[in-house]
Amino acid sequence: MxxxxxxxxxxxxxxxxxxxxxxxxxxxxxxxxxxxxxxxxxxxxxxxxxxxxxxxxxxxxxxxxxxxxxxxxxxxxxxxxxxxxxxxxxxxxxxxxxxxxxxxxxxxxxxxxxxxxxxxxxxxxxxxxxxxxxxxxxxxxxxxxxxxxxxxxxxxxxxxxxxxxxxxxxxxxxxxxxxxxxxxxxxxxxxxxxxxxxxxxxxxxxxxxxxxxxxxxxxxxxxxxxxxxxxxxxxxxxxxxxxxxxxxxxxxxxxxxxxxxxxxxxxxxxxxGDDFGLRLPPAIAPYQVVVMPLGGDDAQSTVEAAMQLVRDLEAAGHRVKLDDRLHVGFGRRAVDWELKGVPVRVEIGPRDLESGTAVVVRRDTREKASVELERLIQTIGERLVEIQQALLDETEAQRLTRTSLISDLDEFKSTIAAEPGLYVAGWCGSASCEEAFGDGTGASIRCIDPFEELPGSEPRCLACDNLASHQAVIAKAY
RNA sequence: CGGGACGUAGCGCAGUUUGGCUAGCGCGCAGCGUUCGGGACGCUGAGGUCGCGGGUUCAAAUCCCGCCGUCCCGACCA
Incomplete structure (x- = not known):
């Protein structure tokens, strides 16, 4: 492994x-x-x-x-x-x-x-x-x-x-x-x-x-x-x-x-990105698909099949890379493209040629599927759309999971240290209370009164307990 | 800009404490051959101003001073 x-x-x-x-x-x-x-x-x-x-x-x-x-x-x-x-x-x-x-x-x-x-x-x-x-x-x-x-x-x-x-x-x-x-x-x-x-x-x-x-x-x-x-x-x-x-x-x-x-x-x-490298959304991926012919006795024919596939994918409007570096081992090539976050990788080996299929691997989930050649172009097109959506859904879900409502300053300070994320609180609008949020936590108000729907904040300021005039989203930031 | 760690081959490191012959190792790289369904293997080979500049010394990667750069923690920021 x-x-x-x-x-x-x-x-x-x-x-x-x-x-x-x-x-x-x-x-x-x-x-x-x-x-x-x-x-x-x-x-x-x-x-x-x-x-x-x-x-x-x-x-x-x-x-x-x-x-x-x-x-x-x-x-x-x-x-x-x-x-x-x-x-x-x-x-x-x-x-x-x-x-x-x-x-x-x-x-x-x-x-x-x-x-x-x-x-x-x-x-x-x-x-x-x-x-x-x-x-x-x-x-x-x-x-x-x-x-x-x-x-x-x-x-x-x-x-x-x-x-x-x-x-x-x-x-x-x-x-x-x-x-x-x-x-x-x-x-x-x-x-x-x-x-x-x-x-x-x-x-x-x-x-x-x-x-x-x-x-x-x-x-x-x-x-x-x-x-x-x-x-x-x-x-x-x-x-x-x-x-x-x-x-x-x-x-x-x-x-x-x-x-x-x-x-x-x-x-x-x-x-x-994950522990295997980048995961690029297809919309901005330099290569949306990488086609990898496998070596072996059938290298000539797998490379030919791969080149044909590249032409077809390009004709379908995708950005495609052919990785025919047969002097580089399979594992190395696969790892390279995962690092670079190419959304879809297609592997064509001798077994595929025999069965008229190719292996389609999606980078986001790393799932592999054997797909018949006739359905390949369509399947890859669908995968790209799915991946673009799946990445967005993941960030949406993660943001929701890591957004918490908070009403107690001490509790906020201990929690944000252990569980970084977005903390929604009431804020009176004073600069001193804003400073108090960051004091010892390194966190800051990232935005106030967000346009997106968030859990409703307390009507009182997290720091001074006066009536809040804003909903504040507090987090550690880059 | 303050505090800490660090800088030796493209990358990761050993060697520095206690100065001493030709500065090593792994990965990568080049050539040849065998390989290829998750970082392949063998043989051969190339590659170094030891971050830069000064100083101490018979002798500096090693000791001293200055500068540059990197990483982490703070203060400032798209």
């Missing part, structure tokens, strides 16, 4: 994560601290996700554009909360062309400032609104404790920036894009995430309100998978983005911004 290839999740989840990122050839560390080399297999996952998101972003009326990597330091300083929030994690360029710069340039940690500077020149009239822009880019935030995909100093993301004539429109946009994220996370990444608002403490620096998509990983910790911000008029005022209304009066625009990053690759790894 198989020797252990990865540290088991139960033994050491962070070690398991590092093992699987390395062994599935997703990514490795770059030479400078906090940097990441995304390997082809990992990058393909990102590309597939990117393609799906890009279509959705365009379908909701947004256009892609590109803004500069370097931003004058003074731009950051225009919005007080913004600069305060980002200062600790800025990378600053002080020299260029061998000379000290008159004004330092920051490497964008996010692009609100450059983009809004530009918006102020683009927007004159209500006829120019709304402006709906998206950018695919890299950003830099100096990280003190990096982890591949989850938190790297440089990461890839998509950032949407919009400007609207009314507050209502901006609010609607904020929630619309949150919904797009929730849907993509659910339908493509197969993760049943929670959506809701961030507490003021967790809010984006410069936003009036921040909404989040929070996923739960297999170790019971939460991961912020995307955010959507209602920026109000904060940046409009800082960058003087003004439009003339129909009646000639002048107004500042109302704005939003929203983004998801390569962290989502980390989310897929941790939400679905």
């Amino acid at each position: 198989a020797k252990p290839i990865l540290t088991s999740q139960d033994t050491d989840f962070p070690q398991w994560y590092q093992d699987v990122v390395a062994k599935a050839e997703l990514a490795e560390n770059g030479p400078a601290r906090g940097t990441i080399v995304i390997r082809p297999y990992g990058y393909r996952i990102w590309e597939l996700l990117q393609q799906i998101l890009d279509e959705r972003i365009k379908a909701t009326g947004h256009e892609n554009a590109y803004f500069p990597l370097f931003i004058p330091m003074s731009f950051l300083e225009r919005e007080a909360d913004h600069v305060e929030g980002f200062s600790p994690e800025l990378a600053v360029v002080t020299h260029g062309g061998g000379k000290e710069l008159g004004e330092p340039l920051v490497v964008r940690p996010t692009s609100e400032t450059v983009i809004n500077h530009t918006f102020s020149r683009w927007i004159q009239s209500h006829r120019d609104l709304p402006v709906l822009i998206n950018q695919w880019a890299n950003v830099v935030r100096w990280e003190l404790r990096p982890r591949l995909f989850l938190r790297t100093t440089e990461f890839l993301w998509q950032e949407g920036h919009t400007a609207h004539a009314t507050s209502e429109e901006a609010q609607e946009e904020t929630l619309k894009m949150l919904g797009v994220y929730r849907d993509v996370v659910r339908e493509s990444l197969a993760i049943a995430a929670l959506t809701g608002e961030k507490s003021p403490a967790e809010r984006f620096a410069g936003a009036d309100r921040t909404f989040t998509v929070e996923g739960m990983m297999r170790d019971g910790k939460a991961l912020q998978m995307g955010t959507s911000h209602d920026l109000g008029q904060n940046f409009a005022k800082a960058f003087d983005i003004v439009f003339a209304a129909e009646d000639g009066s002048e107004h500042h625009v109302w704005q939003t911004s929203w983004g998801v990053s390569t962290r989502l690759v980390g989310a897929v790894i941790m939400a679905h």
Whole structure:
């Protein structure tokens, strides 16, 4: 039987994560601290996700554009909360062309400032609104404790920036894009995430309100998978983005911004992976099917049958890999593809050729089935649909199992240490009570008043016992 | 950025305490042959600035100083 290839999740989840990122050839560390080399297999996952998101972003009326990597330091300083929030994690360029710069340039940690500077020149009239822009880019935030995909100093993301004539429109946009994220996370990444608002403490620096998509990983910790911000008029005022209304009066625009990053690759790894490796949802799997001819005396004919099957599967619209490395033993090849999380593996050996069948193995359950060749294409298509759904169902079930209602602070603190998960409680809204939740537990409010239905919380605050104004979802997080 | 552990071949490690000839082992890699229904085997072979820089010494992987990087725990975060 198989020797252990990865540290088991139960033994050491962070070690398991590092093992699987390395062994599935997703990514490795770059030479400078906090940097990441995304390997082809990992990058393909990102590309597939990117393609799906890009279509959705365009379908909701947004256009892609590109803004500069370097931003004058003074731009950051225009919005007080913004600069305060980002200062600790800025990378600053002080020299260029061998000379000290008159004004330092920051490497964008996010692009609100450059983009809004530009918006102020683009927007004159209500006829120019709304402006709906998206950018695919890299950003830099100096990280003190990096982890591949989850938190790297440089990461890839998509950032949407919009400007609207009314507050209502901006609010609607904020929630619309949150919904797009929730849907993509659910339908493509197969993760049943929670959506809701961030507490003021967790809010984006410069936003009036921040909404989040929070996923739960297999170790019971939460991961912020995307955010959507209602920026109000904060940046409009800082960058003087003004439009003339129909009646000639002048107004500042109302704005939003929203983004998801390569962290989502980390989310897929941790939400679905098991002790055998990745389990990729077919929607974003670089290869949805791997076809493995077996060697032996009949190698020639099994390889031929495998190649024919690959052609047929490709014709049916699937992403397929032929693994005809006959110099590598069967077990090794099987283990490789399990590590890499390919949803369906097809084995064709001499016995199959004789009986006119092939063995179809699904990665999520590792179940094997012998399937007749005539039904193979159809069966595999069905399996892929089933696997996509099964992975989602698993995360949904797991989230429900690991969501508990809690009303006693001491009990909460002892319980969350032993059983990580989502804890639903009442919260009075005060920052001191929010701190009290995290004190000694390392947990934080992941979101408040989630849109998904959760067990109803106590009407009183978990910490101070005053009347609760919010339902808080508390968890340890990445 | 604080506390702790660590850095020797692509990966995992021994050797460092007590300085001493040509720095070893397993996996992986290359060639040949035999194999293939859950990490195959034999033979042959390649691969090392011992993280980087300085210092001590007749002599440094080994001792001292500085820096870089990794992992864990905290504080900060997509």
